Amino acid sequence: MKSLSPALASLANVFRVPMSMAPARPSVSRVCHEILRQQQKPGPVTAALQASSFSTTSAMAKRKSGGSTTDKRITMIRYFLHHPLTPRPLRFSRNRYLRHWTIHRAWQLFQAQQRRKQELELMRQYQSMQEACEELRTGAGDGGKLFRVSMNKKGIFTEMFPIEYARMQTDSPPAEGWNYDWKKPERR
């Protein structure tokens, strides 16, 4: 029996395969494929029994008589978790963790401050707009007529800008540049 690489040995361990039977290094996709193919396909009886859509356990597998069968999903999880190519979990020393925590807190604080600033700016803009409208309504001296006319929404969604102005949004300006000769076509 030839000796296997440590990666293969761990794979064999994961799948509970005797070492001599393990083939040459399987690729991940092939492993997945084989495992999924091995999964028992539900026959017509089983498929009919599995009526509940919420349960992930097949009805026959739930029966006590079936004995214990390992779930294929668990095998897959174990495969990827214990694979030698899976990076080890991230571990920090105490000081390093504290530094990480400090930086994290500062970043969160900075983001919160930014959000707050933006909110306040929006609020300020809204209020100043409202004040302007109020001034127009009460201070213009025309009994609020100008305000009423300006608040009129008539034609806003029907009389839009000409479709010729529209252009697909692109990362760069158009190749032919600005067309200065363009005139709005007369409406018939």
Place this chain on the structure above:
Amino acid sequence: MAHCERASKPLLQCLRNTYSRGIAGTQLQTRAFQSTASVKEAEAEAPSQPFHKAPDPSLVTSPRLERRLLRQGTAPIGSRRRRAALQDSANIPFEQLPYQCFQEARKVLLADREEKLKEIETMRQRLARQEALSVEEAGGEKAKKSRVTAMQLHLERLKILADINDPLVKRNFEDGEGDMSKPIYRFLADRKWREYRRKILVQRITQMKVIPDVLPHCDPVVDTRMYFGKRQVQAGEYVDARASTSAPKLDIQLFEGGEKLVTIAIVDPDIPNVETNSFDYKTHFLAVNVPISATSTKVDLSQLLEDSQVVLPWLPPVAQKGSPYHRLSVFIMEQKNSRPLNFEAIKTKETSRDVTLRTLQASYHLKAIGAHLFRTQWDDTTLEVMKEIGFDGASVELRRARVEPLPYKRRNPSSFR
């Protein structure tokens, strides 16, 4: 030895060469986070003895010197690798570590702290102004009170927000060196308690039905630990009769500032009563006017004052043979407005141990702020303890009365014959 020293070398050299100027520059500004505790300054005094004569337990690496230290009774600190690294490190304090992103983050946090401190100052002034206002100016008693309370709450919150981003505070708290007189450490301790220990406690006292049996309601806000002798008792644990002959010690951690006067009661709701075929209450301990605060947490029930605190002294709990387990529930109850109760009046009035805790709570305006629980049952030592304390039912073994099955449930009723 050589191995670990070699391993720690390159990093240190890199640190020393690249950042030595930067560290000197940061030395001045890095003090700003700390308000009270000062950084330990570099030891200036030159060692009078050579190192091998008086080895430092935090720096020693040679096994020979380590062994000598161990023989002297001081264990070396940390791993040998760490000690080797410390031997020729610059011993930079944590907040001056020359990592750029870390230092930038500290700048952000310090700026925020400054801002919070300013806010605290203005909030204090506003609060003082609000309190100085007369009732008419503030617009009524109720409005003034609600405004002042809201301001106080906001002030407490600001105090916590000012310190919560400090890595040194976090480190101190994790090391258990937090100063409970400061609001930030109380906040962190409270949060930690609520994450696990309080959940367990509430589960125990509700699953074992202490809550509707002894008191209708309890929302624990103080962390309570109980010790019989040196052994800590978890909530709901069985305690030997021998161990509980002397009164337990309590460790009551308050998470608010200030001092509180509390009443401590230990009640057993499971005394079997054969005549009525039910269970009676018995108060095993009752003490009033016990002062607790966030810093003074230890309460030894056997050391409380006989003439001004203990109303009913400790009665060792015993469970008769055959009786179900007894739940000995400890309740910490806050006295109204932290005002002392009249001890003499209570002492003359509460002489019976059979009064329920609900009655006491109603008549003295108490509010349960903490609870604990232990159980006792018949064990090998119970009989001795019963004889010691003169328990009169020591020779009795309780049996369940046989319940005649209902006619239709009988195996062999007369109608079958």
